[in-house]
Amino acid sequence: DIQMTQSPSSLSTSVGDRVTITCRASQGISNYLAWYQQKPGKVPNLLIYAASTLQSGVPSRFSGSGSGTDFTLTISSLQPEDVATYYCQKYNSAPLTFGPGTKVDIK
Amino acid sequence: EVRLVESGGGLVQPGGSLRLSCAASGFTFSSYAMNWVRQAPGKGLEWVSTISGSGGGTYYADSVKGRFTFSRDNSKNTLYLQMNSLRADDTAVYYCAKGSAATTFRTPFDSWGQGTLVTVSS
Numbered sequence: 001d002i003q004m005t006q007s008p009s010s011l012s013t014s015v016g017d018r019v020t021i022t023c024r025a026s027q028g029i030s031n032y033l034a035w036y037q038q039k040p041g042k043v044p045n046l047l048i049y050a051a052s053t054l055q056s057g058v059p060s061r062f063s064g065s066g067s068g069t070d071f072t073l074t075i076s077s078l079q080p081e082d083v084a085t086y087y088c089q090k091y092n093s094a095p096l097t098f099g100p101g102t103k104v105d106i107k
Numbered sequence: 108e109v110r111l112v113e114s115g116g117g118l119v120q121p122g123g124s125l126r127l128s129c130a131a132s133g134f135t136f137s138s139y140a141m142n143w144v145r146q147a148p149g150k151g152l153e154w155v156s157t158i159s160g161s162g163g164g165t166y167y168a169d170s171v172k173g174r175f176t177f178s179r180d181n182s183k184n185t186l187y188l189q190m191n192s193l194r195a196d197d198t199a200v201y202y203c204a205k206g207s208a209a210t211t212f213r214t215p216f217d218s219w220g221q222g223t224l225v226t227v228s229s
Contacts, residue, residue: 036152038152043220044202044219046217049217091215091216094167095154095166098144101151
């Protein structure tokens with residue numbers, strides 16, 4: 001099975017800073033990669049799919065890139081409401097594995 | 108508006124069984140693959156199972172294969188997850204989630220229910 005890893009596992013930075021989260025697949029998955037945001041105590045929410053397509057209603061400060069095995073989620077200017085854990089997920093075929101998550105906090 | 112409402116969670120003893128349901132509305136239910144995802148307390152997301160729109164295809168994580176059965180009743184717009192031989196490490200919030208397109212795979216999860224908590228403990 002393909003394994004998904006994320007780095008860093010957590011980060012704490014200031015409002016307005018640029019945040020970059022990396023997701024790596026152990027084998028190529030083309031662009032079948034999604035990013036989800038889960039705010040504390042809330043349900044996961046789809047942010048980005050097909051590695052770089054923004055889901056409707058998601059602020060444009062979020063962007064995604066990558067293909068194959070290496071992917072990136074970028075928040076161009078961190079806002080207080082972005083405090084959350086971010087998960088990547090491969091969805092090309094079963095198992096539809098999630099990454100372990102990256103917790104983003106405000107310093 | 109898509110709405111997914113899970114039910115059936117609760118406290119069960121190790122080795123016991125439980126059946127979760129997920130009532131769906133706001134979309135053409137039979138046209139979409141559906142999924143279960145779980146989250147143990149304080150832990151990350153774990154994909155559990157996927158079912159095709161027709162119900163003819165089901166796929167499971169190794170951790171639940173042979174113990175869980177995912178089914179759907181398209182006449183009632185409802186999903187079911189039958190969980191048998193439950194173990195302590197099955198303790199989690201269970202979410203049902205909708206695929207964003209008609210295909211079983213190659214579609215992310217664009218809508219999620221609020222989840223139902225399953226606790227396996229003696």
